[in-house]
Amino acid sequence: xxxxxxxxxxxxxxxxxxxxxxxxxxxxxxxxxxxxxxxxxxxxxxxxxxxxxxxxxxxxxxxxxxxxxxxxxxxxxxxxxxxxxxxxxxxxxxxxxxxxxxxxxxxxxxxxxxxxxxxxxxxxxxxxxxxxxxxxxxxxxxxxxxxxxxxxxxxxxxxxxxxxxxxxxxxxxxxxxxxxxxxxxxxxxxxxxxxxxxxxxxxxxxxxxxxxxxxxxxxxxxxxxxxxxxxxxxxxxxxxxxxxxxxxxxxxxxxxxxxxxxxxxxxxxxxxxxxxxxxxxxxxxxxxxx
Amino acid sequence: xxxxxxxxxxxxxxxxxxxxxxxxxxxxxxxxxxxxxxxxxxxxxxxxxxxxxxxxxxxxxxxxxxxxxxxxxxxxxxxxxxxxxxxxxxxxxxxxxxxxxxxxxxxxxxxxxxxxxxxxxxxxxxxxxxxxxxxxxxxxxxxxxxxxxxxxxxxxxxxxxxxxxxxxxxxxxxxxxxxxxxxxxxxxxxxxxxxxxxxxxxxxxxxxxxxxxxxxxxxxxxxxxxxxxxxxxxxxxxxxxxxxxxxxxxxxxxxxxxxxxxxxxxxxxxxxxxxxxxxxxxxxxxxxxxxxxxxxxxxxxxxx
Numbered sequence: 283x284x285x286x287x288x289x290x291x292x293x294x295x296x297x298x299x300x301x302x303x304x305x306x307x308x309x310x311x312x313x314x315x316x317x318x319x320x321x322x323x324x325x326x327x328x329x330x331x332x333x334x335x336x337x338x339x340x341x342x343x344x345x346x347x348x349x350x351x352x353x354x355x356x357x358x359x360x361x362x363x364x365x366x367x368x369x370x371x372x373x374x375x376x377x378x379x380x381x382x383x384x385x386x387x388x389x390x391x392x393x394x395x396x397x398x399x400x401x402x403x404x405x406x407x408x409x410x411x412x413x414x415x416x417x418x419x420x421x422x423x424x425x426x427x428x429x430x431x432x433x434x435x436x437x438x439x440x441x442x443x444x445x446x447x448x449x450x451x452x453x454x455x456x457x458x459x460x461x462x463x464x465x466x467x468x469x470x471x472x473x474x475x476x477x478x479x480x481x482x483x484x485x486x487x488x489x490x491x492x493x494x495x496x497x498x499x500x501x502x503x504x505x506x507x508x509x510x511x512x513x514x515x516x517x518x519x520x521x522x523x524x525x526x527x528x529x530x531x532x533x534x535x536x537x538x539x540x541x542x543x544x545x546x547x548x549x550x551x552x553x554x555x556x557x558x559x560x561x562x563x564x565x566x567x568x569x570x571x572x
Numbered sequence: 573x574x575x576x577x578x579x580x581x582x583x584x585x586x587x588x589x590x591x592x593x594x595x596x597x598x599x600x601x602x603x604x605x606x607x608x609x610x611x612x613x614x615x616x617x618x619x620x621x622x623x624x625x626x627x628x629x630x631x632x633x634x635x636x637x638x639x640x641x642x643x644x645x646x647x648x649x650x651x652x653x654x655x656x657x658x659x660x661x662x663x664x665x666x667x668x669x670x671x672x673x674x675x676x677x678x679x680x681x682x683x684x685x686x687x688x689x690x691x692x693x694x695x696x697x698x699x700x701x702x703x704x705x706x707x708x709x710x711x712x713x714x715x716x717x718x719x720x721x722x723x724x725x726x727x728x729x730x731x732x733x734x735x736x737x738x739x740x741x742x743x744x745x746x747x748x749x750x751x752x753x754x755x756x757x758x759x760x761x762x763x764x765x766x767x768x769x770x771x772x773x774x775x776x777x778x779x780x781x782x783x784x785x786x787x788x789x790x791x792x793x794x795x796x797x798x799x800x801x802x803x804x805x806x807x808x809x810x811x812x813x814x815x816x817x818x819x820x821x822x823x824x825x826x827x828x829x830x831x832x833x834x835x836x837x838x839x840x841x842x843x844x845x846x847x848x849x850x851x852x853x854x855x856x857x858x859x860x861x862x863x864x865x866x867x868x869x870x871x872x873x874x875x876x
Contacts, residue, residue, distance in 0.1 A: 324772070429640055430639060431639060457763075458639070488770075531862075544873075553844045560848065560869065563873055564872075
């Protein structure tokens with residue numbers, strides 16, 4: 283699903299003395315099947331922004347378009363039900379939202395709530411369990427016997443069971459160990475590639491942005507200060523540093539080498555991109571040394 | 573030379589004016605763990621299986637291992653939060669037992685992963701005062717200690733704030749202030765930086781380094797974070813409830829891609845080396861910092 287924001291402003295407790303503007307005049311266009319990373323400091327408006335996409339929060343002014351759906355300040359909740367079915371949201375620490383006796387029941391809860399028969403929902407639950415990399419033998423177990431990483435997979439399976447076309451992920455790997463993080467990011471990449479899901483990822487992990495995302499939105503104090511493809515967003519490390527954002531390690535390293543006369547085209551952002559360009563220079567300079 | 577090594581590995585910088593007496597304190601063990609085993613309920617496999625190690629006074633020890641390896645169980649055992657059945661834990665000369673557990677806890681401050689789970693006070697000040705109230709410190713004594721602890725962690729502007737209005741990094745600072753106030757000799761960080769953003773994580777590690785210096789703390793950090801592990805003097809690796817390795821950060825990082833199995837991320841240089849190898853370039857096998865690797869690449873590519 284393509285997502286477009288047109289001059290979206292959002293104010294918490296609008297019209298009261300407590301009013302606080304969290305988004306200010308945000309506009310961008312994300313193509314269908316995109317993979318957008320939203321970065322910025324804590325409190326910059328990232329989470330507020332993604333909550334507009336499934337209309338958990340509605341804009342105070344401006345318009346959001348998600349395929350054929352239009353969200354304006356006047357849109358009613360009844361109008362939003364079909365949209366919410368298409369936009370799956372994985373909150374931070376989603377495992378804290380598990381509640382059923384068995385894993386199967388927990389995953390089947392959402393689809394049943396939207397009118398699916400229990401038999402179909404259970405079958406779908408087992409299918410989703412496999413999708414997130416857990417064996418169907420887990421289906422009858424309690425979700426509370428699982429490790430943290432497994433619980434998170436079950437919670438994600440519950441979101442996927444709604445068959446969303448857009449998947450919103452708010453720091454989905456926080457608190458996992460490096461291997462668990464990697465597996466989680468590979469899962470999203472697979473859903474994006476094989477099922478064409480549009481992914482919107484809120485993260486602090488610049489390495490993940492460089493590795494997986496196609497578009498990047500950078501937020502600062504409620505404003506969208508940069509929007510573009512990964513190379514555009516990260517191509518100017520000095521700008522990132524000036525905005526107190528982390529530069530991917532590969533880009534940092536490449537910049538150090540640039541000071542010694544290395545030339546990069548374009549600036550490498552991942553270890554693989556860096557190695558590729560080094561290997562090219564290695565071949566050019568002859569093979570009489572190793 | 574041996575003594576020299578001990579000092580430099582403990583503080584990173586040798587000042588040259590250490591007395592032998594201080595040196596002896598450095599070598600002393602503040603914690604001794606012998607043949608510790610622990611089993612949760614009726615689980616077949618022990619969560620900890622015959623673990624023995626020492627912690628030297630004043631050192632920064634990192635304990636690494638993947639999720640479920642037994643690291644957190646180990647940390648909780650040191651503080652008497654889990655009643656282990658086999659083995660002994662001695663903290664600052666006191667053997668941990670139901671009789672000594674309260675005395676042992678006086679010596680240990682612990683910070684957990686989720687800052688939201690460790691607040692009790694309505695304001696930052698109240699929260700920092702909680703530990704002192706529990707210890708029946710008088711009000712006259714308490715006020716300056718709370719103030720000093722909040723100053724120490726750089727949160728004086730937030731003393732009257734509600735903890736829930738703070739960012740994750742600020743919350744962990746407040747938790748640290750609560751520990752500073754009760755002046756323990758040991759600080760245990762149980763994945764305390766894992767929920768923070770990169771800036772918050774960096775600031776927290778700086779603060780812990782400062783507190784360690786100012787308060788002469790022994791730091792034990794249980795972590796997956798490569799930068800946090802790099803700060804340590806020594807790293808213990810736990811796998812499947814057993815202690816499988818003990819070495820310096822440089823030795824551990826030299827393991828390259830095996831680090832992932834240990835529950836650590838790869839240092840960037842290890843990732844780059846793996847990517848170069850795939851392209852037929854053989855980099856040196858020892859661990860290299862970014863600066864060392866940069867030097868090696870520059871040398872290799874410029875002398876044609």
